[in-house]
Amino acid sequence: MKSSRTKQIGVYVKKNYRLFINQKDWKFIVIAAVISFLVCAIVGEDMFSTYEDTKSGFFAIISAAIWIGVFNSIQGICKEHDTISSECRLGLHMSSYIGAHIVFDFFLCLIQSIILMIICLIFIDFPRGGIIFDNAIIEYFITLLLIIWCSDIMGIMISSIASVPNVAMTAMPFVLILQLVMSGVLFDLEGWSEKIAYATVSKWGMSAMGSIGNLNDESLPLRLSAVFPSVVRLETEAAYEYTAENLMHAWGAILLIALCCSVIAVISLKIRNKDF
Amino acid sequence: MDSKTVYYKPSPQRPALLLIVENGKTAVQVVKLNGDMRLGRNTPDTTCDIPLESTIVSRNHGDFRYIDGNYYYKDNNSLNGTYYNGKLLEKLNENGSRAVKLRDGDILRIDGDELGTPHKKAIEIIFSTTSSEHEQWKCYPLTDSTTVPIGRNIEQGISLTDFMVSRKHAYLKKVGNKWKIVDNDSMNGVAVNDQEINSSAILSPFDVIKIANSILIFTGKEIIYNQYIADNNRKRNRQNTIMNIDIETVKVKSKTLLKDIKMDIYDGEFILILGGSGAGKTTFLNSILGKKKSSNEPSAESYDIQGKVFLKGMDLYKNFKILKCKIGIVEQFSTTRDNDTVIDTIRDTARIMLPSDCSKEEIEERVENAIEQMMLTTHKYDFIRSLSGGQKKRVEVAKQAVGNQEVFILDEPDSGMDRASRVSLMRNLKEFSSKVGVVMVISHSPDDAMDLFTKVIVLAKSQQDEVGHLAFYGDVQETLNFFGVTRLSEIVVEINYEGGKGRADEFIKKFERINRK
DSSP: OOOOHHHHHHHHHHHHHHHHHHTTTTHHHHHHHHHHHHHHHHHGGGTTTSHHHHHHHHHHHHHHHHHHHHHHHTTTTGGGHHHHHHHHHHTOOHHHHHHHHHHHHHHHHHHHHHHHHHHHHHHOOOOOBOSSSSBHHHHHHHHHHHHHHHHHHHHHHHHHHOSSHHHHHHHHHHHHHHHHHTTSSSSOOOTHHHHHHTTOHHHHHHHHHHHHTTTTOTTSOOGGGGTOTTOOOOOOOGGGOOSHHHHHHHHHHHHHHHHHHHHHHHHHHHHHHTTO | OOOOOOOOOOOOOOOEEEEEEETTOOOOEEEEEOSSEEEEEOOSSOOOSEEEOOTTSOTTOEEEEEETTEEEEEEOSOSSOOEETTEEOOEEETTEEOOEEOOTTOEEEEOOSOTTSOOTTOEEEEEESSSOTTOEEEEEESSSOSEEEEEETOSSSEEEOOTTSOTTOEEEEEETTEEEEEEOSOSSOOEETTEEOSSEEEOOTTEEEEETTEEEEEOSSEEEEEEOOOOTTOOOOTTSEEEEEEEEEEEETTEEEEEEEEEEEETTOEEEEEEOTTSOHHHHHHHHHTOSBSSSSTTOOBEEEEEEEEETTEETTTTHHHHGGGEEEEOSSOOSOTTSBHHHHHHHHHHHHSOTTOOHHHHHHHHHHHHHHTTOGGGTTSBGGGSOHHHHHHHHHHHHHTTTOOEEEEESTTTTOOHHHHHHHHHHHHHHHHHHSEEEEEOSOGGGGGGGOSEEEEEEEOTTTOOEEEEEEEOHHHHHHHHTOSSTHHHHHHHOSSSSOOOHHHHHHHHHHHHHO
């Protein structure tokens, strides 16, 4: 029988681990720690003091998580297209190759999200009550893991499409800007931009974080309220609804985006190596 | 203008085998073809070189002729005629039918009009240049069960010893009163009458099944099959044809890049590919690799190839899935990962290449063998990044060699190396070719290892039609004589229009004239 896809995933997960060690790719973990420290040190103090500060804080943490994830993988595949073509001819399945990257990167993202969460806990005093779990920290952690992992898979997709690392690195700022703009924090999204936002990790990440942090809670004052106590929020945002359904919906959307990116990555490599 | 007459030297006779099966008999008659031989039925008045007992065979049924390295068959206007790969050879004149060039795996059949229901004395003859006369033939009767497994070293069913057969490779299943063969998602596929099957195929009597290096003849009542004996250290028989190249044109869009490339490549050869600028060396390589595009960029244009390439008698383009694993390519660029070790690189390749049911021991044996063949034993735990250029090329070859490739193509493996490294690598490749099959090399510094090559392919771009042609194919001494030079590197100077003497068209025509003789 042919070398099975699952067996090939195992072979490439081990290969990725060896290369991670030999190439000193642990630097991605250090970079993640530095970025997490910088972001949390800046936003930490004001989190959960006002609505705006909490929302901006979440936005900054999500942006950092997306950057960490995309940066993990954006150069990994495009730099070895020739090797992949050669191995494809020898019997490598593209789905196994991408699958192995996704599996291995999950563990890298897991470590990075643990670090990010620990640093967040050092600087931010999170309210402890969760929506699904008793402790909100677990929910924040799951959300951060999903955001970093999904962004990592998005990086894999870009890297599969790009022919060389330069092209991938040129595309990276555009992808990040799109994510930031489409989060719905900086601008109100309407019409086509709102539709595009549905395909971004930032929108669903913000929805999940806002939901766990209960941004709709009236006890979270607006900045203006400090000066004008009578100013109150009239409308709540559906995206931040403090319900288990809303949170699961946001997590599911992130996973769906990850799945789409994985499929596109496999198709892209298959097209590249078809008939070659 | 060079006016030397080239001495015409006929190719030495190459043995081939005829595997003959008569309907109702369970044994295979193996006949060694040695030059011109006549097929017929022996009677008190007549004798034949290949005598058959069947009464439907005429006394003077057909002739095998050996011409310039190839065998041809002609039916001598026999009463029942001869079918060649399922088609009756029509009478051409009073001497018989047209002669057909025989390739490994071609099937000749002497039978009645209905091939689906063979005559009780029907004869099937398989022409083989890859089988050995020492191979053991066995018979498996198909009467006992409705499902017969076929696999490597299995206890029940048809057990084959060839390493490239998966443990659960395929099975035969009785459907109504017919048998069908089902490919069990095997690594190296199944071909019936030299056509790769998709997942299953209904069998007709006298169908020939190929599984890796084994031939299985379905008679309707039994399977007669050979037991291929793999020996990695065996010397290749340089008289067996591995590849027949018969390319009429290779085009990209409407532009013709290559034209009229015809040659037979034999087992164990170490071949140099020489060519002037724009002569189509890369296009030629891609064509015999079965690549349909010039690069892996999605925007790369597709080749339009008119012609055929046969690998061990099977059409490469039609059976690409089965055959692609038999051709290894070592590109100019690196396909290894600098931060991986030699042994891990080769072991991982083995794991993706070899059937999933290969044991750890089998994989390790293959890996160690490839490392040893490429003289990398002392470097096996080194990182690729720490190796020299020559050692890196050896790793690339070892990566390919870990499977069951029989044709290796190396695109400028010696570029950027010093003379000593080049010679060492070429010696290694020459030794390798004698064990694995055929090694073809593009090199721009061929003189250092001139004596090592067994054949030289020269491609040249014609100024008349701006297309790459075959300017010569022969051994090193013949090549030097043909071009009137003393060193191989001078050939490129002779044929190049830019920076050379611009004699490509002269040599292309001269070679065409020789071939026509």
